[in-house]
Every structure is written in structure tokens, then in C-alpha cells.
Amino acid sequence: xxxxxxxxxxxxxxxxxxxxxxxxxxxxxxxxxxxxxxxxxxxxxxxxxxxxxxxxxxxxxxxxxxxxxxxxxxxxxxxxxxxxxxxxxxxxxxxxxxxxxxxxxxxxxxxxxxxxxxxxxxxxxxxxxxxxxxxxxxxxxxxxxxxxxxxxxxxxxxxxxxxxxxxxxxxxxxxxxxxxxxxxxxxxxxxxxxxxxxxxxxxxxxxxxxxxxxxxxxxxxxxxxxxxxxxxxxxxxxxxxxxxxxxxxxxxxxxxxxxxxxxx
Ligand code: ADP
Numbered sequence: 001x002x003x004x005x006x007x008x009x010x011x012x013x014x015x016x017x018x019x020x021x022x023x024x025x026x027x028x029x030x031x032x033x034x035x036x037x038x039x040x041x042x043x044x045x046x047x048x049x050x051x052x053x054x055x056x057x058x059x060x061x062x063x064x065x066x067x068x069x070x071x072x073x074x075x076x077x078x079x080x081x082x083x084x085x086x087x088x089x090x091x092x093x094x095x096x097x098x099x100x101x102x103x104x105x106x107x108x109x110x111x112x113x114x115x116x117x118x119x120x121x122x123x124x125x126x127x128x129x130x131x132x133x134x135x136x137x138x139x140x141x142x143x144x145x146x147x148x149x150x151x152x153x154x155x156x157x158x159x160x161x162x163x164x165x166x167x168x169x170x171x172x173x174x175x176x177x178x179x180x181x182x183x184x185x186x187x188x189x190x191x192x193x194x195x196x197x198x199x200x201x202x203x204x205x206x207x208x209x210x211x212x213x214x215x216x217x218x219x220x221x222x223x224x225x226x227x228x229x230x231x232x233x234x235x236x237x238x239x240x241x242x243x244x245x246x247x248x249x250x251x252x253x254x255x256x257x258x259x260x261x262x263x264x
Pocket of ligand 1: 154158159162186188189190191199200204205206207213214215216217218241
């Protein structure tokens with residue numbers, strides 16, 4: 001939803017999205033009470049900001065610059081809310097086993113090249129150099145391309161978010177026995193031993209000032225596990241983090257065979 005001068009309409013749309021989400025959550029009986037209370041808390045923060053700014057702007061008397069700032073905040077908070085709603089829906093579908101994967105042949109090299117383009121602008125802002133060290137050949141796995149993209153986008157996005165200016169992020173893909181192992185290594189702020197085993201828990205964030213939802217890694221880990229793979233994390237506080245995703249390798253290129261397992 002893009003907030004324009006007519007933000008009332010967008011807020012109306014947002015309200016119906018939230019309503020839909022609330023119904024989804026209510027109908028998912030595996031979702032635990034503490035999960036719902038965490039969701040409410042996470043939703044309230046951007047909603048409070050949107051409500052506050054829309055009321056303030058509505059009261060009038062602002063110059064164009066101030067109005068622009070207010071509208072930008074509303075837009076940013078709405079994006080945050082939409083991202084949060086999408087993550088919550090994914091998470092609740094994963095919890096209740098309703099998430100269907102659309103399996104096919106996925107070339108991890110191509111996927112990671114695409115992801116590097118996606119995060120390029122964000123990395124450029126911090127003068128971070130992203131490098132992908134692979135041979136020029138396909139690295140095939142059997143998986144859901146969209147979901148794997150979500151997994152790697154989350155990990156690479158975190159690497160950029162938690163890296164220092166002018167640092168480097170190295171991405172490698174190796175074939176290990178029957179698995180493809182993708183490693184994303186940053187030299188950023190790192191994670192302490194105490195927090196490392198918690199960062200894949202839902203809603204856990206070391207520092208709540210960084211934006212985000214604390215759901216990304218929890219979702220990523222579940223997607224990877226649903227693919228029969230594993231997500232590993234190594235980190236040293238103050239030195240950096242390496243996230244490794246291992247996925248079952250696909251031996252034969254399947255360009256000619258349809259191995260879709262999607263359910264309608
Ligand atoms: P989000 O990034 O939306 O907060 P995630 O589940 O993706 O949620 O990550 C949870 C937390 O793990 C982050 O808030 C951060 O504290 C920590 N984290 C994740 N990746 C890294 C990284 N590469 N370097 C340092 N900390 C990280």
C-alpha cells in the first residue's frame with residue numbers, strides 16, 4: 001500500500017488486511033497464546049505511529065515539508081506493518097502445517113545473483129561490497145524457488161543490516177556430499193554466545209532499535225527444514241556472523257521433467 005495524499009483509503013485497506021490476518025490467526029488453533037500477545041504488541045507500535053501522524057496531519061496547519069515528513073513516516077510504518085503481516089501469515093501457516101511448497105529445480109547460483117541485485121542499493125548506501133564466489137555452473141537443489149529466495153533474502157539482508165560501513169560480505173556455495181551448502185559471511189557486529197541460540201526463536205531480536213520483526217530467521221529455519229535441509233549459525237561478538245544453509249542437492253538437471261508438487 002502506497003500512502004498518498006489520500007491516506008484514509010490506504011488506512012482502510014490496511015484495516016481490512018489486519019482484519020483478515022486476525023481471522024487467520026483466530027482460525028489457526030495451533031497458534032499459542034503467547035504468540036498472539038507478541039503479535040499484538042508488534043502490531044501496536046506501527047499502528048500507534050500511523051494513527052498519531054494521521055491525526056496530527058489531519059488537524060492541519062503544517063507547511064509542505066512537515067507534511068512530507070509525516071507522510072513518509074506513515075508510509076514507512078505501513079510498509080513495516082505489511083511486512084509484519086506477511087511474516088506472521090507465513091509463520092502461522094508454517095506452524096499449522098498449511099504452508100505448501102511448490103517444488104522444482106532451483107539453481108542457487110542464479111537465485112543468489114538475483115538476491116545480490118535486490119540488496120545492492122541497500123549495500124551501496126553503506127559502501128558494503130557483496131561477493132559471490134562460485135564456479136560458472138548451475139548449483140541445483142530440489143526446492144521452492146520463491147521460498148528459498150525469501151530465506152536467502154532474509155539472511156543477506158540481515159548481513160547488510162548488521163555490517164559496518166565499507167565492509168565485505170562473502171557468499172559461497174559448495175557441494176558437500178549430497179548437499180549444497182550456501183554460506184553468507186559478514187564481518188559485522190556479531191552475536192554473543194548467550195544470544196546466538198535464541199536468534200532463531202520467533203520475535204527474538206538482540207536490539208529492538210533495528211527495525212524488523214524478529215521473525216525472519218524463525219521462518220527461514222522452518223522453510224529450510226521443510227526442504228530437508230538445515231540452517232546453521234556461527235558468530236563472534238564484534239567480529240561477524242556466518243550463516244550456512246544446507247539443502248539436498250539435485251543430481252540431474254530437471255529442465256525436461258515436471259516435478260512440481262504444488263497442491264491447487
Ligand atoms: P529481524 O532481522 O527482522 O529482527 P531475524 O529473525 O531475521 O529478525 O533476526 C533476529 C535477530 O538476530 C536480529 O534482530 C539480530 O539481533 C540478530 N541477527 C540476525 N542476523 C544477524 C547478523 N548477520 N549479524 C548480527 N546479528 C544478526
